[in-house]
Amino acid sequence: MKAVLMTAAGNPEVLQVQEVTNPGVPVGETELLVRLKAAGVNPIDTKLRKRGTFYPDRIPAILGCDGAGVVEAVGAGVQKFRVGDHVYFCNGGLGAHQGNYAEFTTIDERFVARKPASISFAEAAAAPLVLITAWEALYERGRLEPGERVLIHAGAGGVGHVSIQLAKLKGAHVCTTVSSQDKANFVKQLGADYPILYKQTDFIQAALDWSGGEGVDLAFDTVGGETFHKTFPAVRVYGDIVTILEPDANTVWKAARLRNLRIGLELMLTPMLQEMVEAQQHQAEILEECAKYIDAGKLKIQVSHRLPLEEAAKAHELLESGSMTGKIVLLIGEE
Structure with missing residues (x-):
């Protein structure tokens, strides 16, 4: 699959588009394989790119905590989701687990929420964090x-x-x-x-x-x-x-x-960094509640820039330029 790899700590140029191994069929009982449609770009991404991830021995790494996409396959024990479901989540991208600057990812179903039906994948990917x-x-x-x-x-x-x-x-x-x-x-x-x-x-x-x-x-x-x-x-x-x-x-x-x-x-990354399963489940529940507000027209997500995955470095430059209105999103394939 195509992915953006952080090859070293440094300037945006360290983000390189490469072909990497597809995660494939989920190996975990409760895992989903998700075909990513969009990935949000957040300040934590630029900070990790500049100084290194929380796991410096695992370089190259794929950044990106926020993702939205379509369920491609499910583990034998998955109960909440089926192939074809549209989902969004904040998971990975800190160095230990693959992030969402890629065409596919795997994620435990407990950390996933259904994408609000009324918005695009780009808007959904901008939202979780x-x-x-x-x-x-x-x-x-x-x-x-x-x-x-x-x-x-x-x-x-x-x-x-x-x-x-x-x-x-x-x-x-x-x-x-x-x-x-x-x-x-x-x-x-x-x-x-x-x-x-x-x-x-x-x-x-x-x-x-x-x-x-x-x-x-x-x-x-x-x-x-x-x-x-x-x-x-x-x-x-x-x-x-x-x-x-x-x-x-x-x-x-x-x-x-x-x-x-x-x-x-407030550091919403704590449950991921500490591998606190119940806290990560709670964050998925927050996204489920927010999806209701979004579909009811009571909560809007502002996306200021939509860039193709290949322009991840440009997205980082834009974010680091400061004074942003709303969010920057990387588009992956066709919406």
Whole structure:
């Protein structure tokens, strides 16, 4: 089969299209063989390409955590899926197991969800990692409740644009930081109540004014660095802040401590890295729930760029250029 191999750690040029062995008929009782139609491109892909995967002794590697495709064959013990089913998932691509920059992959049925029927394979492949991240960060780490006020950083980005929608589905009020008027218009269409143009406005004061001077109940940081600790004063006393980045060593914690903030760390890759079967099953259940929202027209996935598999290196360059709206997807064969 055709696949994009990461031949070494380095620049996007290390991503090379090659012919590799097809995974073939599933060997596991509960495995599916999936003909991939599209693969999502995420920041974790570019980070692993630059620094090396979590398993540096297993090079070359196939990157790509997000995938969507058609079930080609099933193991003898498979119960939920049949040949021909359309599926989407976040699995592999970290170095231990094959990722989705390829024509085929195998995956345990417990970690798979049915693709939303109303969207394309490209949109489905763009969704899993960001949906799970946003769901866990807002609903599980941040314990979001109806009527609460939320600040979401980088609302036009991959995680941000689905976070806005999930927060609104919970009945929350949402303000979000964006870099341009075009992005402000975009996030308004998603339901954001108050876009903050952070290049022109102090987002801390804006969030305080919007929340009557108290601060938001929950802040969701998808940017990291200084943005994380600068957000502390924008959160109410005894409020929550969740980040998807590792706090910097220079983080100034004083405001968080004085305000008794509850700090949440969100890494949706943990179940895969730790091989936690029940947690991976739970993430598949999250995707099943999100599929219902998508098919009901209550949740949309924004795909900004669709590129052929052969242009994986270009996709990485685009993502690393920054300031993306929505997601980048690699198309594999015909949809």
